[in-house]
Amino acid sequence: MVSVDPALVPDASGHFGPYGGMFVPETLMTALQELEREYRTAAADPAFQLELSGLLRDFCGRPTPLYFAERLTGKLGGAQIFLKREDLLHTGAHKINNAIGQILLARRMGKSRIIAETGAGQHGVATATAAARFGFDCVIYMGAVDMERQALNVARMKFLGAEVVPVTAGQATLKEAINEAMRDWVTNVRTTHYILGSALGSHPYPMIVRDFHKIIGEETREQIIARTGRLPDHLIACVGGGSNAIGFFHAFLADGSVRLTGVEAGGEGIICGRHAARFQGGKLGVLQGTKTWLLADDDGQIELTHSVSAGLDYAAIGPEHSYYRDNGRISYDFATDDEALAAFRTLAEIEGIIPALESAHAIAHVIKIAPSLPSDRILIANLSGRGDKDVHQAAEILL
Numbered sequence: 581m582v583s584v585d586p587a588l589v590p591d592a593s594g595h596f597g598p599y600g601g602m603f604v605p606e607t608l609m610t611a612l613q614e615l616e617r618e619y620r621t622a623a624a625d626p627a628f629q630l631e632l633s634g635l636l637r638d639f640c641g642r643p644t645p646l647y648f649a650e651r652l653t654g655k656l657g658g659a660q661i662f663l664k665r666e667d668l669l670h671t672g673a674h675k676i677n678n679a680i681g682q683i684l685l686a687r688r689m690g691k692s693r694i695i696a697e698t699g700a701g702q703h704g705v706a707t708a709t710a711a712a713r714f715g716f717d718c719v720i721y722m723g724a725v726d727m728e729r730q731a732l733n734v735a736r737m738k739f740l741g742a743e744v745v746p747v748t749a750g751q752a753t754l755k756e757a758i759n760e761a762m763r764d765w766v767t768n769v770r771t772t773h774y775i776l777g778s779a780l781g782s783h784p785y786p787m788i789v790r791d792f793h794k795i796i797g798e799e800t801r802e803q804i805i806a807r808t809g810r811l812p813d814h815l816i817a818c819v820g821g822g823s824n825a826i827g828f829f830h831a832f833l834a835d836g837s838v839r840l841t842g843v844e845a846g847g848e849g850i851i852c853g854r855h856a857a858r859f860q861g862g863k864l865g866v867l868q869g870t871k872t873w874l875l876a877d878d879d880g881q882i883e884l885t886h887s888v889s890a891g892l893d894y895a896a897i898g899p900e901h902s903y904y905r906d907n908g909r910i911s912y913d914f915a916t917d918d919e920a921l922a923a924f925r926t927l928a929e930i931e932g933i934i935p936a937l938e939s940a941h942a943i944a945h946v947i948k949i950a951p952s953l954p955s956d957r958i959l960i961a962n963l964s965g966r967g968d969k970d971v972h973q974a975a976e977i978l979l
Contacts, residue, residue, distance in 0.1 A: 593781020701733025778821025782869030793827025
């Protein structure tokens with residue numbers, strides 16, 4: 581396995597090798613440059629970091645536990661399985677790490693209004709929560725299809741004081757929600773900060789979102805060494821845009837002995853329009869501000885996507901993931917809807933933990949590989965969110 585120096589990316593222009601960059605309307609360039617300046621100043625400001633760490637601890641519930649899945653390990657009969665419990669954070673997923681960090685940036689920049697996009701609803705809930713905590717007006721754009729399958733999170737956002745705007749264009753899922761959020765931002769850029777929810781989009785967002793989620797891997801590294809006296813053998817995380825995965829993996833990128841695997845949404849199989857696994861037949865292209873690997877046809881038109889999990893149902897992957905896939909540091913596989921649903925049920929029945937359908941893709945990969953590994957191997961899966969939001973949807977299929 582290779583090791584890399586994560587400090588080398590992105591470069592000064594926001595590129596991860598050939599990926600990343602700024603592909604946005606001229607009207608947004610000033611806002612993005614202001615955001616990058618403010619972020620770099622804040623990152624070096626002890627007062628900012630102290631406030632952020634205090635909020636992550638006292639408001640969000642960090643550090644999250646590293647849990648040994650004893651019964652799942654016994655059932656599968658192979659490697660030792662640990663779960664990083666991001667599902668136990670306030671709001672139910674890792675998304676709050678980034679939302680709190682960016683709300684502090686918005687305050688520093690003197691913005692009065694927050695907008696965001698959301699697919700599974702967890703980023704929308706996290707953003708609405710952060711906006712309520714700091715008294716910002718908040719508008720969340722969400723595809724109409726996702727609003728139907730994530731009705732619980734829609735209600736949560738409304739209770740938190742956010743306006744939830746349904747998006748009916750196209751497939752009415754995450755890509756279209758991002759389009760509408762970007763249109764809003766272009767119109768209201770002077771007063772509004774866009775809290776992008778994943779490690780994608782134009783520079784500096786992939787860098788900022790990654791950095792606010794690095795705490796996941798930093799905690800994991802410290803916890804597993806304290807628990808076992810050594811590094812793990814393998815880390816596994818689901819990958820939509822890629823925020824939970826890059827945050828989880830980042831502290832281990834320089835450790836060539838640790839295998840890193842991202843699990844994409846295989847949907848109903850690798851059939852055009854029926855999956856969201858970008859590294860299974862995708863190609864290089866530009867989508868919503870960044871150059872990266874995406875699903876498009878020969879004419880460059882974005883293909884339809886599908887996943888049982890709303891948070892993975894997106895045509896592109898974050899540019900840093902494309903970079904690490906190219907250099908071999910992170911490998912990528914996929915889990916189908918059926919495999920993710922089976923993992924959802926297995927973890928609930930065996931460990932008493934109902935995972936988000938997104939996270940269930942990572943658990944499906946664990947279930948696939950753990951039995952063939954020696955018992956002294958250590959696997960850690962990032963349980964990026966809890967499955968409360970998915971219970972109704974899963975019950976319609978499984979019960």
